[in-house]
Structure formats: structure tokens, C-alpha cells
Amino acid sequence: MSETKLEHRFGPYGGQYVPETLMPALAELEAAWLSARVDDAFQAELGRLLRDYAGRPTPLYLAERLSAAAGRTIYLKREDLIHTGAHKINNALGQALLAVRMGKRRIIAETGAGQHGVASATACALLELECVVYMGAEDIRRQAPNVQRMELLGATVVAVEAGARTLKEAVSEAIRDWVTNVADSHYIIGSAVGPAPYPAIVRDLQRCIGDEARAQILEREGRLPQRVIACVGGGSNAIGAFTAFVGDDEVELIGVEAAGEGIESGRHGAPLTAGGRPGVLHGSLSALLQDDEGQIAEAHSISAGLDYPGSGPEHAWLRDSGRATYVAVTDDQALVAFEQTAQLEGIIPALEPAHAIHYALHVPSDSDLDLICLSGRGDKDLAEVLKLLGR
Amino acid sequence: MSGAERIAAAFSGCKGRAALMPYMMGGFPDLETSLAIGNGYADGGADLLELGVPFSDPLADGPVIQSAGSAALASGATLDVVLSVALELSQRLPVVLMCYSNAILARGTERFVGEIASAGVSGLIVPDLPLEEAPATAESCAAAGIAFIGVAAPTSTDQRLAAIGEATQGFLYTVAVAGTTGERGEESNYSEVIARVRKHTSAQVALGFGISTPQQASAAADAGADGVIIGSRLVREASESSSPAEDCQLLVEQFAQALR
């Protein structure tokens, strides 16, 4: 943990494809994180907040009825139980503390499902920071409860009307705000995407998921899981779940993307699964949905958090290097798992991890021990799901 | 004549006054009108032309250029369409292409550079390709005789400015304010920005971002800019006017007047 540089590239992926105006801020951010992550006082403060305020460590839960349905043992890493209801708070608290350390008191964030926006607004309320959250107008509609939460927490939510009015456009607007206000603002990116050093910082802040889960399952089962399964939007909960296990060659790592209306339909959010030429979006080179001219395609997913045409660069490299596998689950399948998890376990998952659960429950495997990252709870999705199910 | 030489000739042809470098979005609102707009720029007194390639997610652009890009794409603009504009307009004045990095990657760097060279393009600006990511593209450009133009920002450190100022070809695109493209009311501290980059480069210094009135253009020239780039103001005229070519030409004439 005492390197002098964070990873800028993962294999060929990553990089810093941003306007020159931001380059000095990225260098400042990298230097700040390199010093903060080895600073005992910073780590103690972050550790205290994660424990006493957010509720870490989160439980590892043996889901007996899901296990019975799947015919193998399934553990859920309960990120749904953490403060604000999703793993996003791990990253938001860490980066907000880092912003304070850098003397930046205005925070910019983007959000899709609203979970990262809520997490950022929460951290800002706690640390007395100004908070501006960009959110696509379509996401504002389908994730309304989170908009109310952000506003109650004192954040300004800015509706983004460009393009498909979802996560991609929200990230673009957040970056434009940052270019303009870079002197006094820090951009808390919500996933393991963006220009270096963001993918590495977000991974460092999310790796507590897998670090905890690895120790927990060793204690409970006396062995490592056969598979670690997590949903992938930009890839932050997945990289957080995977990192501790990357060196354990016998553990299969599976990222589950959104197949939307089906990969063949072209209406999906699964760039890693679909393959194809990599490209640059939001400052880094990675797997990407795009046309032959390099225009970025719109993603489609029932879950706002997976509705993104890009992917974290480290995932693209884990895929190419063969260390992790990426698969995709459709909207309809995610809805099935959403209901199943509610009815079998009394847990209403967010639609995003419902994708991961569906894969574990319904795709045959020789595995006898699965660990699924239950990245968030589903309260935010209730209205939308009930409408889709015709209730 | 190489692209860098043609650009240099355009600057020296200005004989001491600042060069007028208007920007247009290729293929906006459609191919034919955009050709007429470019010809209007040339007739109105432009010295160099900046030609934008529309992109779905232009991070360095404000609302006016963003929506022009979206409209161009919706009307069927492609790289080939924009290069057909370049081919025609480069008969009249040096054309500098402005495009985002994914368009280059999509085509393949070598092929992209070859195609823009064939279209008569003299220089290339890639707003999301900072020094660290630029070497492959810059090398291809050098081999094809195209000036790979660096971008300096008000936030750039001295160390970065020195490296950017050293590497740039043709001129140094100097961003006047931290932010995206877009009209700005105030005349910010042009002289400070220009004086700072001059210390680090022997290239011509062209100032852009936010310059939207003839007064601002002449202030930029007075502050020592070798070239003045006008973007969003003209693109807005192209989108709002019912006779865009004529009205853009009139505006360019006013800017040209201000620089005399």
C-alpha cells in the first residue's frame, strides 16, 4: 500500500481521456489518495465512520431458502443493510473525507438509481459540504423516492434532459460541472469508471466488501466460495466483491450485466458480455456499447444502476485476462429474482443485484458454494416493479 | 506544403493582426447548409477554419455545441460527411479538425489520419486527448504532415505548459477559462492567460472558449493572442437563423472588423 502511483491502466484499458483543464485535478486527487490511504489518522476516521455511522462490517447471511431453490449453498453479502441501503456509501464517505482533506467543500456527483446520489448527499450532510447531484430526467421519474431523500438531505438535484436522460448523460453533465468548477469542487464519481485515478480509488474504497466477505466465509465454512457473483453497472460493487478473491485462483468471479430486452435485441447494458471493439467514454478506455463511427449507444435496463453503455476498465481487463467471466440477465429475469428473493427470504433486493441472484438461481452450475453481493435494497424500485408486474 | 506550414502561412498572412479562427459543426444543420456556412466564414474574412466532428458525448462542450452535434448526427452526419465539408473548404483556407478521441479509435488511428489528410485537413485538435494519451495520434499526424495541436488550460501547471508548448504543432490552442465551450459575458483575464503560456511556447497562441462578441475578440487580440477562436456564438447563429449562411457571414465580418 505504499506505491507512488495508482494504476492508470489495467492491461490496455483505463487512461485519462479528459480535457486538459482536468488533468491537474486528477494529479492532485491521485496524490491526495496515495497519502490518505497510508495515513493512520485518515484511515481511523474513515474506519470509524464506516463502522459507527454506516454499519460495517455488513453481515454475511446464509440464505437457506434460496440455497434450497438453487440446490447449492448461497451466502448473501448484505450491503443492503448498510446506511442509505447500498454499497455506494463506502465510496461516498471515503471520497467526501478525501475532498475535505483536499480543501474542496463543494461536491459534484451523478446518480442513476439514486443510490450514489443519496450516499453522496448523506456524506455531504454529515461533513458540511455543498452537494450537487446530476440525474437523468428518466431516472428522476423511475427512482423518485431517492430524489426526495437527496433533497431532504440538503442536496441540489439537477435534472439532465440530454439524450436518453439516464446515467450516461448524468455522468457527462457532472464532468462538465467539474471542468467549470474544478478549483473548489471535487467530483465523487459513483462507480469504478472514469479517468484514472478514479477506478483505482473506487476499488480501494469498495474492496471492504470482499475483504470482509472472504474472512466471514472462511470462518463459517472453513473454505473459500466456489463462485463470487455480483452485478455490474459501472462495476463498483463487483470490483469491491472481487478484489479480495482475485489471488484465489480456485474462486470463480462472475459479473452479471443487464441484458435488458435481450443481448440480440441490441437493447441492453452489457458491454462486457457483448464484446466488440473497446472505446472511450467518460475519460477511460473500456468495453463500450457504440456504433461503427464511435458514437456511444444508449443502454437499456430495467434497473437504472445498470443502465450504462460503459464499464469499469479493470473489469474489461479481468475479462480479457480470463480471471473473471461476464454474463447478462434480462429485465424479465431480474423481476423474477426480485420477487423470489422477497418471497423466499423476506429480503427485497434492489433490481441491480436481482440480476446477480437470478444468475445464481437459474443458470446450472457445478458450484456448491456461492457468494452473492447483495449490493442494495429494493425500496427505491417498489413502485416501478409493482407497475411492471401489473399490480 | 505540410499542414503545419499551411497554418503558419495563414498566421503570417495576417501581418501582425490576430487571425480569425471561427468554429463550425460539420454537417450542421445538414451537409449542404454547413458547406454554405463554411463558405460564408471564408467570405466574411476567416483566416483558418475550425471544423467540428459531431460526437454523442462531447465532454468539453456546452449546450450550444452539444445540441448542434446531436442535430448533425440526427440529420445523418458521419465522419465522411464532415470530411467532404473539409475537402471543399480546404480549397479556400486551412481547415483544423476538432474531434473527440473515440471517433479516431473507431476508425483506427492510422486510417483516420490518412483520411483526414486526403480531405485536405491541415491540423487536428482532440479535446479529450491530453499530452499523456496523445503520442500515438501525434506520431501518425506527424507522418502524414498534419499539425497535431496541443491544448493549454488555465489550470495547467507550469510543468505541463512547458511540455504541451514544446510538443504542439501549428499553434497552441489556449483555453481562456476553466469550463466548457459556451458564450460568456465577461472578458476574463486574457492577458494573464496569454502571458503565462507565452513563457512556455514559441508557437502561435490562439485563444478560445467563451469569446462571443467582437469586443471580446478585440480584447483577446489586444491581450496578445495570435489567433482568436469563435465557437458557440457562431454555432448559435447557425441554429437560430433562418438564413444561417448569410447571417454567419455577417457575424464573421463583424469579428474580422474588430480584429483589423
Ligand SMILES: Cc1ncc(COP(=O)(O)O)c(C=O)c1O
Ligand atoms: C444497489 C446497486 N447495485 C449496483 C449498482 C450498480 O453500480 P456498480 O456496478 O458500480 O456497483 C447500483 C447503482 O446505482 C446500485 O444502486
